[in-house]
Amino acid sequence: MKNNRKGIILAGGTATRLFPLTKVISKQLFPVFDKPMIYYPLSNLISIGIKDILIISTKYHINYFRNLLGNGSNLGINLQYKIQLKPDGIAKALIIGEDFLNKSDLVLILGDNIFFGNDFNKFIKVISFLDKSSIVVKEKKNPNIYGVLKIDKNNNPVEIIEKPKKFISNLAVTGIYFYKNDVIKIAKDLKPSKRGELEISDLNRELLKNSKLTVFKMKNSHYWHDAGNYHDYLRASNEIFSYEKKYKTKIGSVDYESYKNKNITKEKLVKRIKEYKSSYYVGLLNLLMK
Numbered sequence: 001m002k003n004n005r006k007g008i009i010l011a012g013g014t015a016t017r018l019f020p021l022t023k024v025i026s027k028q029l030f031p032v033f034d035k036p037m038i039y040y041p042l043s044n045l046i047s048i049g050i051k052d053i054l055i056i057s058t059k060y061h062i063n064y065f066r067n068l069l070g071n072g073s074n075l076g077i078n079l080q081y082k083i084q085l086k087p088d089g090i091a092k093a094l095i096i097g098e099d100f101l102n103k104s105d106l107v108l109i110l111g112d113n114i115f116f117g118n119d120f121n122k123f124i125k126v127i128s129f130l131d132k133s134s135i136v137v138k139e140k141k142n143p144n145i146y147g148v149l150k151i152d153k154n155n156n157p158v159e160i161i162e163k164p165k166k167f168i169s170n171l172a173v174t175g176i177y178f179y180k181n182d183v184i185k186i187a188k189d190l191k192p193s194k195r196g197e198l199e200i201s202d203l204n205r206e207l208l209k210n211s212k213l214t215v216f217k218m219k220n221s222h223y224w225h226d227a228g229n230y231h232d233y234l235r236a237s238n239e240i241f242s243y244e245k246k247y248k249t250k251i252g253s254v255d256y257e258s259y260k261n262k263n264i265t266k267e268k269l270v271k272r273i274k275e276y277k278s279s280y281y282v283g284l285l286n287l288l289m290k
Helices: 041-047 062-069 090-095 118-127 183-189 200-209 229-248 254-260 266-276 279-288
Strands: 007-009 052-059 078-083 106-110 113-117 133-139 146-153 155-160 169-178 213-217 220-226
Touching: 007 041, 007 133, 041 106, 041 113, 041 118, 041 279, 052 062, 062 078, 090 106, 090 183, 106 183, 113 118, 113 229, 113 279, 118 133, 118 169, 118 183, 118 220, 146 200, 155 200, 169 200, 169 220, 183 200, 200 213, 254 266, 254 279
Parallel strands: 007 052, 007 106, 052 078, 133 213
Antiparallel strands: 106 169, 113 220, 133 169, 146 155, 146 169
């Protein structure tokens, strides 16, 4: 079944929490174990059958992504690129991507969010085929550094609060969003927050208020890392190394996900493996020989 949604990866921002590493390069190009960080959200989109994907980044970094990924033809997908002139909010990505979307529904995923785990891609694939706007939440020990979902005594979602000062629940809103195309109009009507950004929590709050937002909770076996700080960045790399070793698999591989989804042939993937011969590609060869 074809996935009619299009994908947007937001890979902009100044990443001041990772300074000075980010003075010369985008954090979404940092290595996370043996792959560039952006491979992980891109592989999530490929795994659920999305072939038209827009990458949004700064004018300083956009060509680095072009050099890494090209137009996507080597992965059997279509990649396009647009510039976000300043870090003016996640919701601004919807406005920037309006022409690219061309009235299609979408999946918006943050370029520094890393998702994996037992059947995680199957989990989000089901969500992506639903004809509704949805968000994904995860139980966290420190939810107050994210947008947090407040629920009532019957576990119904009632409010989303950005970085609440008081504990309201342990349900943090993750960086993957499934939207109907009509959210673009909502994004355009948003007022900038005190920090001058169009907040994605404000957009989600508007959808929730009008009963247009469905909430899905990640399983305990699913992993989510917001790799925007040193501790989570290091933890993500270590956990991915351990996970791949334990389960003898490859996660975050755009090449392998493209092969599994029949975007590219086995012969094309084997040719690439023989051409580069790095440990990353040797790992893919081991998977193909199973």
